[in-house]
Amino acid sequence: MDLQTMHDQLTERLLQKQLVSATISQPRLKSNEVKRIKLKPVEIKKDYFIQFEYQHEHVLKHENLPLEEAMAKLTSLFADFRQALFQFTEEKVQIQLSKKLKVSWKTEQTNSKKVELSHNRKKQYLLEDGIPYPFLVRLGVQNPDGKVKKQKYDKFRQINRFIEFIDDSLAYLPQDRTVRILDFGSGKSYLTFALYHYLRIEKGLDLRVTGLDLKKEVIEECQQIAQDLRYEQLEFLVGDINDYNDESAVDMVVTLHACDVATDMALSRAVKWDAKVILSVPCCQHELNSQIAAPELGIMLQHGLIKERFSALATDSIRAELLSLVGYETQLMEFIDMEHTPKNILIRAYKTGKKPSAGQYERYQQFTSLLSAKPFLENELKEYL
Ligand SMILES: C[S@@+](CC[C@H](N)C(=O)[O-])C[C@H]1O[C@@H](n2cnc3c(N)ncnc32)[C@H](O)[C@@H]1O
Known part of the structure; x- marks a missing residue:
């Protein structure tokens, strides 16, 4: 022809x-x-x-x-x-x-095959199954032709959900200078790579992203992947969130399933650095479970399982309230829709500088004293409250 x-x-x-x-x-x-x-x-x-x-x-x-x-x-x-x-x-x-x-x-x-004009596609994921994204291929979520591997479909949905949150946050990020982003407890870093891909490659933002984790081997592997993908403004560091004080101004802080008070350490740093956006999915909150003592709630707390779940929900409510008290518009949102566990809550906070409403702090105190709770984050943020 x-x-x-x-x-x-x-x-x-x-x-x-x-x-x-x-x-x-x-x-x-x-x-x-x-x-x-x-x-x-x-x-x-x-x-x-x-x-x-x-x-x-x-x-x-x-x-x-x-x-x-x-x-x-x-x-x-x-x-x-x-x-x-x-x-x-x-x-x-x-x-x-x-x-x-x-x-x-x-x-x-x-x-x-049906022609689907993209405006009326049923579920318009920001990353599409069938288009190869180098980071998803490298991380083993997609085959080289872009097909999402069957056993990785949940991960793919989670990544897409996370990118939706990132997309919603764009308006709060500066457009006129390098955006600084930290991911605390980045672990295997699927979402860190996703964040970088979306903001840098798809949206063309000038940014610098750091993933921090305690695990040396995992960090070395992530660093290698970033290098292979030529993600030059993405780095991975070995370190403890608690010792990480090297920044003065950060625009976005992300924590995904950082264990127990590691989440609170990250949140308190975000507040101190005046981060405009916080996206945090907490995990395994034990702190309150060991403190909580409220005879009024005895019917619930007598059951270990309920106590554990209640403590986790109360912890996230306290976190959200504390962020609100220090000038963040805060919402608790469902992270991935396939699981309904406390692990599935995302704390989204945008710094707007809004002042607490009359009596908000007192209401917070009533709640913590009802539970005999002495939250780690409250102590971290006491100079701002
Ligand atoms: C459950 S994994 C989640 C990893 C990743 N963010 C994700 O969502 O797939 C929690 C990670 O937090 C890290 N971590 C826990 N405490 C930490 C701390 N104090 N400093 C740095 N990393 C921490 C752990 O090493 C682990 O890799």
Whole structure:
């Protein structure tokens, strides 16, 4: 097949709006900045467009083109790329272009696929199954072709949920300077990489991210992955949150399942550094469980299981209230929707400088004295209360 016939064949299908998705890959020159292009139809203000997603080595760029311009763009791309895979509604077309621009065109009938214009897709994850993201491939969540591994689907959903929170927080982050982000108790760091990918690569933010954890081997591995992915503004350090005082101003503090009072250490540092955004999913809160003594609640607290869960919920309520008392708009939100445990609560706090309401501090004190609680975080923040 020659180029003109290929062009005519594609045009016919595109004009009939049969495109479901496409990938153009294998640049002729290694030096080509764009490594791959993904196409999908989108509807914008009721008009049909084709979205081109250009995957550079470290950045994604998008443009939405009306049909005619999209076809012209495709023709120009075929000068620079050797391979394309089109999924149309009824068939899959694989195109290979030789050096001399001879076309190999292979078509295969497939089950009918529905064209889903992205505005009405059912669940629009910020990261999509089927698009390979280098960090997810490297961390073993996706196969190299972008398919999410079955046993990693929960992790994938968790990462997407977390990115939704990051996306919501964007408005609170400075746009005119390097954004400083710390992830305390970063562990294997799936979410740290996700955060970096989303803010740096997809949103193009200038930032510096540090993941801190006690575990040397885990940190070394994460550092290696960051290096392999060329995530130059992401570093991992071995250290204890409690000894980490090297910062003076931080924009966002993240803790995900940092054990027990490690969460509180991170929260108190965030407040001291005047962090604008705090995202914290606490874990295994034991502190209050050993303090709590309230005869009025005896019916509940006589059951070990209930006591443990109640203590965890009370701890998070106390954390949220303390953050609110020191100028944060604070909400407790569900983190991932598949589990309903206290471990599933995310504390989201934005620094707005809002003053506590009349009697808010007294109400807090009544609560802690009812429980005989002496929260670690209250002690850490006493100079601000
Ligand atoms: C349950 S893991 C969670 C890891 C990761 N954030 C995630 O969500 O997958 C908790 C991590 O917190 C770390 N950690 C606990 N206390 C810490 C402390 N005082 N300083 C630094 N890291 C701590 C642990 O080493 C562990 O890797």
